[in-house]
Amino acid sequence: MHSYPYYPTTCYDTFSSFLSGIQVRYKNQPAITEYNQDGVPHTLTYQQIYQTAHEFGEALLQKGLQGKHIAIAGENSLEWLISFFTVTAIGSVAVLIDIDQDTDTIRKMISSADCDFLIMSDSVKKLFSKDGPISQMANVSICSDDKKAPNSFQNVCAQGAQLIAQQEKAFLNLKTDGNDLAVIAFTSGTTNASKAVMLSQKGILINAGQSMAMVKFTEKVFTFLPFFHTYGITCCVLNALIAGCHLCINGNLKTFQRDLALFSPGTLLAVPLVMEIINKNLSQALSEAGLPENPPEKQLLWFHRKKESVPPEWKAIKQKCLGDLSLLICGGACLAPDVVERMHKFGIVCLEGYGITECSPLISVNRNKDYCFGSVGKVLPCFQLKLQEDEILVRGDSVMIGYYKDKKLTDSVLTDGWFHTGDLGVLDKNGFLHITGRKKNLIVLKNGKKVSPEEIETRVSQLPLVKEVIAYGASIGEVKDNARLAVMIYPDPDKTQGMNSYEVLNLLQKQIDELNVEYPSYKQIQLVNLRETPFEKTSAQKIKRQI
Amino acid sequence: MENLLNTLQSIIYEITGKQGITYETDLVKDLQLNSFDLINIVCACEKKFHITIETREIWKLHRIKDVISYLQDKGVQ
Numbered sequence: 082m083h084s085y086p087y088y089p090t091t092c093y094d095t096f097s098s099f100l101s102g103i104q105v106r107y108k109n110q111p112a113i114t115e116y117n118q119d120g121v122p123h124t125l126t127y128q129q130i131y132q133t134a135h136e137f138g139e140a141l142l143q144k145g146l147q148g149k150h151i152a153i154a155g156e157n158s159l160e161w162l163i164s165f166f167t168v169t170a171i172g173s174v175a176v177l178i179d180i181d182q183d184t185d186t187i188r189k190m191i192s193s194a195d196c197d198f199l200i201m202s203d204s205v206k207k208l209f210s211k212d213g214p215i216s217q218m219a220n221v222s223i224c225s226d227d228k229k230a231p232n233s234f235q236n237v238c239a240q241g242a243q244l245i246a247q248q249e250k251a252f253l254n255l256k257t258d259g260n261d262l263a264v265i266a267f268t269s270g271t272t273n274a275s276k277a278v279m280l281s282q283k284g285i286l287i288n289a290g291q292s293m294a295m296v297k298f299t300e301k302v303f304t305f306l307p308f309f310h311t312y313g314i315t316c317c318v319l320n321a322l323i324a325g326c327h328l329c330i331n332g333n334l335k336t337f338q339r340d341l342a343l344f345s346p347g348t349l350l351a352v353p354l355v356m357e358i359i360n361k362n363l364s365q366a367l368s369e370a371g372l373p374e375n376p377p378e379k380q381l382l383w384f385h386r387k388k389e390s391v392p393p394e395w396k397a398i399k400q401k402c403l404g405d406l407s408l409l410i411c412g413g414a415c416l417a418p419d420v421v422e423r424m425h426k427f428g429i430v431c432l433e434g435y436g437i438t439e440c441s442p443l444i445s446v447n448r449n450k451d452y453c454f455g456s457v458g459k460v461l462p463c464f465q466l467k468l469q470e471d472e473i474l475v476r477g478d479s480v481m482i483g484y485y486k487d488k489k490l491t492d493s494v495l496t497d498g499w500f501h502t503g504d505l506g507v508l509d510k511n512g513f514l515h516i517t518g519r520k521k522n523l524i525v526l527k528n529g530k531k532v533s534p535e536e537i538e539t540r541v542s543q544l545p546l547v548k549e550v551i552a553y554g555a556s557i558g559e560v561k562d563n564a565r566l567a568v569m570i571y572p573d574p575d576k577t578q579g580m581n582s583y584e585v586l587n588l589l590q591k592q593i594d595e596l597n598v599e600y601p602s603y604k605q606i607q608l609v610n611l612r613e614t615p616f617e618k619t620s621a622q623k624i625k626r627q628i
Numbered sequence: 629m630e631n632l633l634n635t636l637q638s639i640i641y642e643i644t645g646k647q648g649i650t651y652e653t654d655l656v657k658d659l660q661l662n663s664f665d666l667i668n669i670v671c672a673c674e675k676k677f678h679i680t681i682e683t684r685e686i687w688k689l690h691r692i693k694d695v696i697s698y699l700q701d702k703g704v705q
Contacts, residue, residue, distance in 0.1 A: 156683075204682070333683065334667040358664050528663060557660075594690065602666075602687035607657050 084451050084512070087462065088297050091323055092290035094259035095282045096169035099319070104131035107325045114329045115159055116340045125159060127322075130166070136241030137167045137234075138252040143244060146198055147171050147255070150265070152191050154178035155202030157308050157332025160234045162318060164200045164223070165308065169264065169282065172257040176265045177309040179275075180205055181601050186275065194265045194277055194485060259283030265485055266311050268438040269523060269531040277485035278438050280311070281478075288441040288479040289319035291461045295446050296432060298326050299347025299408055303340075305331040306350060311442040312412055312529070316434070317350045345404040352413040352529035353420075356431070360420045363402045363427070370398055375426050384428025399427055408449070412436060413529020415516070421454050433457050435516060437502050439494070440464070441479040444502070445514045456513035457506075471505045472520055522626060524554040524564060530603040532566060534626075537606065541568055544592050546585065548573035549616050551624055555608050567608035568593070571615050586611055632696045632704065639672045651693040677704045 093099040103112075107127040114124040125133070141147075151168045153175055155161050168175040176194040178187055191199065200223045223234045230236070263282040267275040292315070304317035321328045329344040331337050341349070349355075367374060372394065376383050383391045384399065391399075409424060412434040421431040430449060435457035436442030444466070447458035460466045464477040476498045483491035494501045503521035506514055519525075524532045537552035549571040554564030570589060577585050590609050597605040616624040637649045646659050655661050661669075670681050673695075679702045689695045 204684070334663060335671055335683070337667075354662060354664070358662075597690065598688060600687075602656065602663065605656070605687070605690075 084459075085448075087294035090290050090293040093286045093323070095257045095261075096166060096263065096286070097171075097255060097257055099286055099323070100131055100134055100166055100170050103127050103322050103325070110325060111327045112322060113159060113162065114327065114344065115157075115331070116329075116336065116343060118336075120336075120339060120343060122343070123159065127325075130163065130322075133163050133238060134167045134170060135252055136238040136245060137163055138171050138241065139244040139249055140237045140241035141167060141173070142171055142251040142255075143240075143249075144198075146173055148173055149197040150174045150176055150195050151198045151200060152176040152178050152194070152196040153200050153309070154180055154187070154191075154205045155200075156180065156204060157305065157313075157330050158202060159330070160223070161202070161308055161332075162330070164234075165314065168200075170257070171252065171255060172261060174262050174265055177267065177311075177314070178205075179267055179307070179309045181307070181603075182275075183600055183604075190267055190275060190277075257282065259286075262482060264311075266309070266438050269533045269536075276487070276490065279482040279485050280441050281482055284441045284479045284481070285311075285315055286319065287463050288443055288461070289315045290323055291463050292316055292320045292443050292446065293324045295448050295459070295461060296410065297449050298324055299405075300327060301329070301344065301346040301405075302326045302348040302350065303329045303331070303344055303346035304350040305334075305337050305340075305355075306352065306413075306529075307332065310529075311438050312436060315441055316410075316412070316436070316443050342404065347405050348408040348410065349406055350410045353411060353416045353527040354529075356409060356411055356416065356420050356424070357527070359402065360423060363398070363423075366398050366402050370394060372398065375423065384426065403427060403429065408432070410434060410446075412443075412446075414525045414527050418455055435504075435514065437504070439481040439500055440475060440502075441481070443479075444473075444475055447513075453509070453511065453513040456509070456515045458514065459512050460514060466508075466514070467499070468506065468508070469501075471507070471517065473502045473504050473506045473514070473516075474499045475502065476500065524552070524566060526554070526564060526566075526603055528603065532604055537566065537568065537604070540596060541570065541593065541606070544589065544596075546570075546572050546576050546589055546592070549624060551616065551626060552606070553626070565607040566603075566605065567610065568606050569610045569612055571612050582611055582613075632699060633692065635676065636673075636692060636695060639669060639676065643668045643672060649692055651691070651696070653692045654690055655692070655695075656690070673699070677702070679704065 093102055104127050109126045109128055111124050112127045112130050114122050116122050151173050153161060153164050165175050176196050178190055223232055223237055259282050261282050262279050263285060264280040266278050266280060268278055269275060298321060302321045306313035306317055308314045318328065329340065329346060331340045364374060406429055409429055409431045411431060416433050424431050432447040432452055434443055434446035436444050443461060444464060445458045445460045463479050464475045467474050480500045503519060504516055505518040505520055506516045508514055522534045524534055534552035538550050541547055541550045547570050550568055552568050555567035556564055572585050593606050593609055618624060640646055640649055644661060644665050655666060666686060670686055674681055677699060689698055
């Protein structure tokens with residue numbers, strides 16, 4: 082392993098130059114495919130993406146939406162992506178709504194980002210039909226499924242096409258600036274509220290472009306990671322399109338495995354949980370075929386350099402479980418080293434990366450021919466990186482503008498352009514970054530989701546029996562991110578007088594079960610523990626987190 | 629209701645190999661299922677009972693008894 086030159090790439094300054102650039106470059110090549118419920122593919126070429134965004138853009142501009150904050154709420158779809166490309170290309174701000182959150186959090190996201198307009202999928206529309214606040218706020222809803230609705234995605238595009246036919250050129254004549262705010266994305270905060278991160282046009286596009294200088298994708302790329310997270314949009318979509326790849330998108334766990342088999346990509350962008358599923362399927366198939374877990378010790382290069390010597394039964398299993406996969410990119414949480422090593426034995430290179438929403442998001446990634454297992458790779462050229470008391474600090478164009486309407490919070494993490502990631506790390510002698518811990522208290526789960534313990538603690542501390550509580554990730558494996566969400570409670574002695582521990586635990590468990598109903602599965606408390614003494618406190622009377 | 633429990637027991641066994649499931653069994657806490665296991669169970673239920681279960685509904689189904697009452701609400705006997 083040794084360093085080698087960056088792959089050629091393009092770093093666009095603005096989303097309008099990105100859209101026209103990829104169109105000119107890749108024209109009628111397939112750009113994005115999605116499969117419908119019945120497994121029928123729908124593919125747009127680079128030319129069609131530009132054309133649809135142009136039509137949609139003319140219509141949005143005519144509605145006076147330039148420069149406005151536009152929320153995009155929906156599961157992964159072609160319409161979601163065209164909406165994103167268009168909103169950013171017309172110089173408006175795309176507010177990315179995490180639809181996995183509970184209703185109240187979604188409502189807060191939309192109102193805290195001052196959204197003027199909402200583009201949503203039918204599933205989200207249904208979710209809010211009774212509550213009302215979103216439909217009252219939005220001037221229009223664009224529903225991908227309901228073609229008959231006047232404001233359906235198709236109808237708005239048709240309005241735009243009509244404007245183009247009438248020689249309307251507002252979209253073509255637009256001028257946007259790379260430093261303009263392009264995206265507001267939400268990330269787990271240390272309080273109840275998610276932090277609204279402001280990212281610039283240039284920041285996101287440089288990050289996407291430079292990720293392609295580090296890693297070379299195969300021609301066919303597959304992702305199911307949600308686009309409302311920057312990992313999904315920057316590191317799976319924008320970069321793949323900059324490189325001219327054919328991207329297959331999926332946003333539904335129900336059809337993920339089916340679509341993966343139908344599309345048979347060479348590159349898969351994933352989180353550790355997906356890698357584990359693939360690994361498990363592989364083990365099962367090998368065991369059913371009566372084969373050992375791994376290729377024989379002396380044949381470790383079978384799937385790398387000696388493909389012709391691989392026995393047919395092994396080839397068949399690999400084809401069945403892994404298809405044409407040769408590259409797996411993983412981020413969001415720590416990856417189990419044994420999975421990486423095993424995949425490698427089957428000819429698949431697993432590259433781990435590291436990013437944070439505030440950095441648009443990618444900070445470092447391993448490279449196709451320059452990687453180190455257990456590290457998160459080398460730092461992207463757009464960043465300067467330094468370590469301050471082991472904390473990773475980065476500076477560069479992709480660092481956020483700040484938190485929306487929260488100068489105090491922004492100032493707490495940005496000093497002279499240096500962003501304090503809150504993650505601890507070391508750089509080894511070969512320049513690979515290793516994450517060693519976290520300064521902040523986030524619980525990271527292997528599906529890449531982050532949970533703020535403070536948010537859970539606020540929720541639980543409202544229960545009458547609870548005097549003090551801390552939330553933590555209870556480890557269930559050797560990898561540090563393989564955790565279950567747990568709480569340790571010191572019950573209020575006054576309110577639990579006369580009750581034994583069993584009764585207290587039973588009652589608390591029941592109340593926590595009721596709380597859980599309100600929250601998405603990854604925020605549900607899975608383990609409740611009691612303690613008999615108050616927690617140790619700091620001088621500021623804060624609970625010390627060590628359990 | 630018992631019929632549904634039996635059917636769910638066999639679906640879960642087929643997908644995860646887990647046994648000893650009762651009305652009170654919690655899918656995540658007791659069976660340690662991940663999101664893909666849950667989705668596979670949901671897909672099997674959809675196929676078996678000819679219904680559609682919205683993805684957002686899935687995380688409201690904690691215990692087997694919740695799944696059964698959800699299925700009954702959908703008209704499954």
